[in-house]
Amino acid sequence: MAGKTLYDKIWDAHVADEQDDGTCLLYIDRHLVHEVTSPQAFEGLRIAGRKVRAPEKTIAVPDHNVPTTEGRDKHIDNEESRIQVEALDKNARDFGINYYPVSDIRQGIVHIVGPEQGWTLPGMTVVCGDSHTATHGAFGALAHGIGTSEVEHVLATQTLIQKKSKNMKVEITGKLRPGVTAKDITLSVIGATGTAGGTGYVIEYCGEAIRDLSMEGRMTVCNMAIEGGARAGLIAPDETTYAYVMGRPHAPKAAQWEAALTWWKTLHSDDDAHWDKVVTLKGEDIAPVVTWGTSPEDVLPITGAVPAAEDFKGGKVEAAARSLDYMGLKPGTKLTDIKIDTVFIGSCTNGRIEDLRAAAAILKGKKIKDGMRAMVVPGSGLVRAQAEEEGLAQIFIDAGFEWRLAGCSMCLAMNPDQLSPGERCAATSNRNFEGRQGRGGRTHLMSPAMAAAAAVTGHLTDVRELM
């Protein structure tokens, strides 16, 4: 019998029931909740007179809608946003779940708060009504996004109705070159496989370049597994993982830590495990990349030029033509000639301390280009506090960046931070869809260092020239 993959092992440890056709009830260890995709689920529970089955395993934090300016703990101007945040306050209270309100320094983007507080641990099943739940896979946890009906299902039953996905291995061999980061890895993988390349699969990322990444970097990689269409992304836990987890508020302690560690050390794919699909990239071949279009698969090395619609095949020709039109780009334009109006550093992809350090390293002693709008939105209140302590905040402020409170902010522009039509943004987030950062707004995805470089020069820039 073939060995098991990491995914197989976590899956097998969580099946509470299996029907003849392979439909399973998967037990959920952690359920993360935010204000946008949960109100209808709690309403459903109330109507049916149901309780939250495991409130101690349920963690809520408002992040999507919240303003990232001072005073938000007193009042939120936008009425609909306020109602959603108040609804979460009330639901958390009524159903007795763990909660980090905006007034709490631990508040932040749900996918940053979970790991930071030690809620996310290796070998767990983690779900959230949010596609970027894939982030938590960095710990070797099976983590994925669910819809609101499923949120209600997990609240009521602590399980999810699931069928098993197939196994896909993405190996990044060797070392990364200077200036190349986890964001460049994950974008390059999507560039290689397409946004549907992972559909039907759970991806395990492995190889030397992945092993060399910090937990922050691994979270960046797994965060975008969903952009490649995969249900989840995973990285096997190792010493880097244990070191990050140890001592976090909700991590196991003493004897339980030892017991957990013993199990965690079994969580890796066996050498003879079966893979349904394998993709290998050489770490040395990965360059700093940016996106040019309106799909995360529209990735090119920064040294490249805008493609023409005819360079593509099938339905992508029309989509590329539409993208180029929307993005206001002419084929053949050098990517480094594209001028930028705005820079956004933040999001669950790149809003952690290491990301802020990387951007600050480029910005130190420099100013942003005249007329540029630039903001940093730390991923959590604790990231923000740490960045202030390390002097990073001052570097950003001196360079001309706005220094914001934690939240999703301009990643999806549900709060007041939005692009205007035609405004072009260098963003460290994960989606460049039409209208994602505001109607008519144009998004180029890249790493924090690349975004910082663009802020300085006013155009897309090869960060290696500023290093």
Place this chain on the structure above:
Amino acid sequence: MDKFTTLTGIAAPMPLVNIDTDMIIPKQFLKTIKRSGLGKNLFDEMRFTQDGQEIPDFVLNQPAYRRAEIIVAGDNFGCGSSREHAPWALLDFGIRCVISTSFADIFFNNCFKNGILPIVLPEEAVAVLMEDARRGANARMTVNLEDQTVTTSDGKSYSFEVDAFRKHCLLNGLDDIGLTLEKVSAIDSFEKIAGQSRPWV
């Protein structure tokens, strides 16, 4: 959830690939705490100008497709976020079935939870259905879930695969939570065993 058995209706052609959830329902409409009323904002930024005027070229604004109940779409429909507002908006507009060569995983799941049938067919079949949809309001397609077939207005029929359990739930309009709670003893015993072997969870 409403049952889905058979549907004969107008199909709107949307050949674009990678139609994402931000297109289906832009985020400014996610601020609701209700499930209903999202149909008027379905495909909002493709359907209306910034000042709320209809964009005449957009398929669902054309007289022939205003009452469409089926969408025939390009590859990877529904990619992007987990927002169930996407199927809620489709349903509220009156769409009960989407046909494509492929769907994004979470969107695909969300459809079944809301009485919408997503159908995956090979490229050649989708191409024929796309042509049929282009003929407008007089060309009605028929989807039969029981038989697992889609039939064009001129009688060409294609069979599709659907997960047996999901088909059963859709045909009978069954609520997942109710079904799962019938197995509560399995969940109880799992919790007990897992609580012993992984007490730190």
